[in-house]
Amino acid sequence: MRAPVDWLNDYVRTQASANEIAATLTMLGLEVEEIESSDIGPVLVFKVTPNRGDCLSILGLARELAAKDPAKYAPTELFAQAVHGFALGDESKRLPDTLVTIEDLELCPAYGARLFESIPFKPSGDKIRARLVAGGMRPISVVVDTTNYVMIELGQPLHAFDRDNLTEGRIVVRRARSGETMRTLDDMDRALDDQMLVICDAARPVAIAGVMGGADSEVSANTKNVLLESAHFSPASIRRTRTRLGMNTDASYRFERFVDPQGVQRALNRFAMLLAEQTGVSPVEGTCLVSAPFHEPRAIKVRESRWTALLGMSVPRAAAGSSLVALGFNVTEDQDGLMATAPSWRSDIGFEEDLIEEIGRLWGYDEIPEALPSGATPVGGEFGKSAFVSSVRRAALRLGFTEVLTHSLRDTSPLDLGRGPRVRNPVSPELAMLRPSLLHGVAEAAARNRGRNLQLFEIGRVFTSESERTHLAMLIAGRLMDDHWSGGPPPPADFFALKGHIERLGDLSQAQIEFKPLDDPRFHPGRQAGLAAGGQDLGCMGQVLPDVAEALDIPKETFVAEIDLDVLAAGRTDSIRYAPISAFPSVRRDMALLVPKSVPYGAIEAAIRNELGSLAERIWPFDIFRSEDMPEDMHSIAVAVVLRRSDRTLTDEEANEARERTVSALKALGARLR
Amino acid sequence: MKSVTELEAEATAAIEAAESLSALREVEVRFLGRNGSLNKLFEQIGSIPAEERREFGRAVNEAKAKLEAALADRMSKLKAAEERKAFASEAVDITLPGRRPRAGLPHVMTQAADRIKSALIGLGFEFFDGPELEEVRFNFSALNYPPDHPAMDDQDTFYIDDQRLLRTQCTAIQGRVFESRKPPLRMFTIGRCFRNEAVDRTHSHTFHQVDAFMVDEGIGMHHLKGTLGAFARAMFGPEVKVRFRPDYFPFVEPGVEYAITNPFKSGSEWLELGGAGLIHPNILRSYGIDTERYSGFAFGLGVERIAMSQNGIDDLRLLLENDLRFLEQFPA
Structure with missing residues (x-):
């Protein structure tokens, strides 16, 4: 909404500067975003909140200013006339009711029409043209400009029909029929449906109610006789219609934010007044006004104790009352507060709390x-x-991972196994899917930082059609440490570096993470593992398939993991219990084993643990190699075992016996001492 | 046969002349060892007249003690010298770069979120997590949005289907909390929201919001202002003041936009942080909360705005681009 200060001065006389007016309005809740200059002086550019349709007008803004500080913003004679509906003295005169028929009083509770004959085609007056330009509209002709002028001034959109192009010269307001079409003012053919309200003549639709007029009945250079529409439409219906048609006009913008249903006649009268000033043409006597019965808003009680408690400040009852009166409320005092009836233009007032907001807002x-x-x-x-x-x-x-945050909305990726849910109305096709995995995001972050040694993670939500879960993704690439002058190049990132991080992450999250064989097409077939905790699938890890890595512009040797934190959370142990530290020394025994390559190390460790039970405090491989003197399919694994008893010192003989037992148990796996 | 005095002088000279620990050890063996000169001298005690033996023994012992002291003294001097030499040869060039261990850095947005989190937790608020893919009702109707209302224009929404959308505001947790909890309540969330907007320096279709609310007996606008004041001072320093101006959000009545006195050198006098107000009675009533007894406030703010204003970041797009040259500027 744009309000020239010059125009505001028609309604409230003030010496205040544009900056002062802007500050006052902003602190009343009508945010002035900018003050522009124009040929007629400063123009205030507003953001009007959607509940205050009444302030999409010069009159509404003037009313707010006068209510806040009547000494500084004195209402003018024109303001008083507006309050009295710009009565022309012929209010009782009626045009025949047959001029307007409303078939749907719910969507159109009020429709008023006046007739004007033999209007000359000419431009509007200088003042009107200048104000329209400052208000952001293009001047066209005296009739069109005057309708727009009244809309900005009073907030009531008007529409002028060339009456000679209306079949039988009359109006029917009804819902459109499915399949009906109409060409609008902007020369677009619009397909209508039965949810939309249209203005028709005796034969066909001539306007989409509250949105835009039709091309056929538009006023033109040849127009002589005009039927002027001033109506009240259901805000939700206007919104549905214009949304469905993908249109947004100055009229629909106001109608969907509620236009004063009692202001229909006022706008017709104001138009007549301004047209007469510019052309000397007076309206045909009388108005045709068809409406549903107007429901007088009920009086709402507002307790002084309540407003004091909710606002956290005391506002004197007299001040609260006069603020409400100035805003157009009908106010009476009662025992513990006030009774207030909202004016017809305030559809946003329904409860005691609404009145409390008005009282607080005006007090400051x-x-x-x-x-x-x-x-x-x-x-x-x-x-x-x-x-x-x-x-x-x-x-x-x-663990040294740097956090990244990546977009939830994206395109599909070769690093996804499935598809995420799709947005019905995306910004663009590349931003249409909710991510089913975090891997693509961390890979993209790796691509952006190519050439660096990377250790990245992200924690975020991922989506399937049924669920939303919280995942952790990790990525390593490049070298494990940055280069240093003291030695050769540090080791490169590999499977075991990432696996070690995941193992350590398990320790830090108090969860036992298991690694299992996996067959995942996104990863190197020989370098991948499934992750599990508490018997539930937890995620996966592996080297990104080299082709995929190339396509994503990440290093060929990039290792990633993705872990479902909802599962990990369920798999963790709740509390940490202290275990006594053994007072007795431990004994280490090593075994250099010749093992078939087909036997995974995990099987050997499991067999040792099985044989030694709680005697084995720690088991780990400390050397793995192959040499030519070994049979083709064998390699050497050197395993160390730390043995300890918690109740006494273990003897050498016992340790040796345990080692021998273990070696013979390992024969079942085809392993023997080298 | 040398006299004790001669031997002592000779040994003292040898000790002084030893230039290394090994040379000194040789001197020690030569004069003080089991077969050293001094012992050999002492062995002659039998050939000395009986009345002189006592005096001879005393002289030899005295010489031995003196030489041992001289030896120890020389030893410590030589040790110190050798140590100095070794230290000198082991000296490092302290201007060479160190071997830096890898340190993980939290994202600048997480850092802002963590500051907000600890401020709100300090004020007694409990963190509550809600879904990003939300039910339409929690995002709108449960928050008192009338159907087909232009208030939704501010919230250009991504819909999945008729029932589900990407939440446009974290306020969507309110209904979820009210369905499972009873007042008194102080809750907050921090999370991702989405609106169908084109991306530029200050807008994105994806952003992060904090939403906090409180319900208790006798809560008013002064409590909202006080809580926001305490929160803002925890975040921005002790001088910060809060300003309200009226605004409209369907889920609050009265509704305000709140700003703080700009804690940064540059920019306007007021820094607008977000929307707030008293929770709309329609919402409380719809969850069976007696509005005569209970009232509450709610406020929201953007995490991006906090991160950007506190760190002087002027382009929102940098935040989700993950350029390490950007992220590493915020080592936490």
Whole structure:
């Protein structure tokens, strides 16, 4: 909404500068975003909130200013005339009711029409043209300009029909029929349906109600006789219609934000007044006004104790009352507060709290003191799953991973196994899918930082058609450390570097993570593993398939993992229990084993653990190699075992016996001492 | 046969002349060892007249003690010298770069979110997590949005289907909390929201919001202002003040836009942070909360705005681009 200060001065006389007016309006809730200059002086550019359709007009803005400070913003004679509907003295005269028929009073509760004959075709007056330009509209002709002028001034959209192009010269308001079409003013053919309200003549639609007029009945250079429409339409219906048609006009913008249903006659009269000033043409006597019965809003009680409690400041009852009166409310005082009836243009007032907002707004929110709530203080904090997710984030950071945040909306990716849900109305096709996996995002971050040694992670939501889950993705590429002058190049990122991070992450999250064979087409067939915890699938890890890595512009040797934190959260142990530290020394025994290559190390460790039970405190491989003197399909694995008893010192003989037992048990796997 | 005095002088000279620990050890063996000169001298005690033996023994022992002291003294001097030499040869060039361990950095947005989180937790608020893919009702009707209302124009929405959308505001957690919890409540969330907007320096279809609300007996606008004041001062420093101006959001009545006195050197006098107000009675009533007894406030703010204003970032797009040259500027 654009309001020239010059025009505002028609309604409230003020010495205040544009900046002062802007500040006052902003602090009333009508945010002035900018002050522009124009041929007729400063123009205030507003954002009007959707509940205040009444302020999409010079009259509405003037009313707010006068209510805030009548001494500074004195209502003018024109303001008083507007309040009285610009009565022309012929209010009782009626045009025949047959001029307008409303078939749907729910969608069109009021429709008024006046007739004008023998209007000359000419431009509108200089003042009107200048104000329209400042208000952001293009001057066209005296009739069109005057309708627009009244719309900006009073907030009531008007439409002028060339009456000679209306079949039988009359109006029928009804819902469109399915399949009906109409060409609108902008020369577009519009397909209508039975949810849309249309203005028709005796034969066909001539306007889409509240949105745009039809090309056939448009006023033109040849127009002599005009039927002027001023109506009230159901805001929701206008919104549905214009949304469905993909249109947004100055008229529909106002109608969907509620136009004063009692202002229909006022706008017709104002138009007649302004047209007479410019052309000398007076309207045909009388108005045709068809309407549903107007429901007088009910009086709402507002208690002084309540407004004091909710606003947290005291506003004297007399001041509260006069503010409401100035805003157009009908106010009476009662025992513990006020009774107020909202004016017809305030559809946003329905409860006591709405009145309290008006009282506070006019008194000024700057008067509200600061206080901290007292009473029962709940314990603040982060608990449950979100606390766990935060702890995983800290764990990843401790492991040296840098956090990235990537978009949830994206295109499909070769790093996705399935598809995520699709948005019905995307910004663009590349932003149509909700990510089913975080891997693409971390890979994209890796591509952006190519050439760096990378260790990245992201924690975020991923989506399937049924569920939304929280995942962790990790990526390593390049070298494990940055180059240093003291030695040769540090080792490159590999499968075991990432696996080690995941193992450590398991420790830090108090979860036992298992690694299992996997067959995932996104990864190198020989370098991938499925992850599980507590018997549930947790995710996967592996080297990105070289072709995929190339397509994504990431290093050929890039290792990634994705972990479902909802599963990990369920698989963790809740509390940590202290275990006594053994007072007795441990004994280490090594075994250099010749093992068939087909036997995974995990099977050997499991067999050792099975044989030694709790005696084996720790088991680990410390050397794996192959040499020519070994049979073709064998290699050497050197395993160390730390043995310890918790109740006494283990003897050498016992340790040797345990080692021998273990070696013979390993024969079942085809392993023997080298 | 040398006299004790001669031997002592000779040994003292040898000790002083030893230039290394090994040379000194040789001197020690030569004069003080089991077969050293001093012992050999002492062995002659039998050939000395009985009345002189006592005096001879005393002289030899005295010489031995003196030489041992001289030896120890020389030893410590030589040790210190050798240590100095070794240290000098082991000296490092302290201007060479260190071997830096890899450190994980939290994203600048997470850092902002964490600051917000600890401020709100300090004020007694509990974190509550809601879904990003939300039910239409929690995003709109549960928040008192009338059907077909232009208020939704501010919230250009991504729909999945008729029932589900990408939440346009974190306020969507309110209904979820009210369905499972009873007042008194102080809750907040931080999360991702989506609106169908084109991307530029200050807009994106994806952004992050904080939403906090409180319901208790006798809550008013002064409590909202006080809580926002305490929060803003925790975030921006002790001088910050809060300003309200009327605004409209369907889920609050009265509704305000709140701004703080700009804590940064540059820019306008007021820094607008977000929307707030008293929770609309329609919402409380729809969840069976007695509005005569309970009232509440709610406020929201953008995490991007906090991160950008606190760190002087002027382009929103940088935040989700993950250029390490950008992220590494915020080591937490």
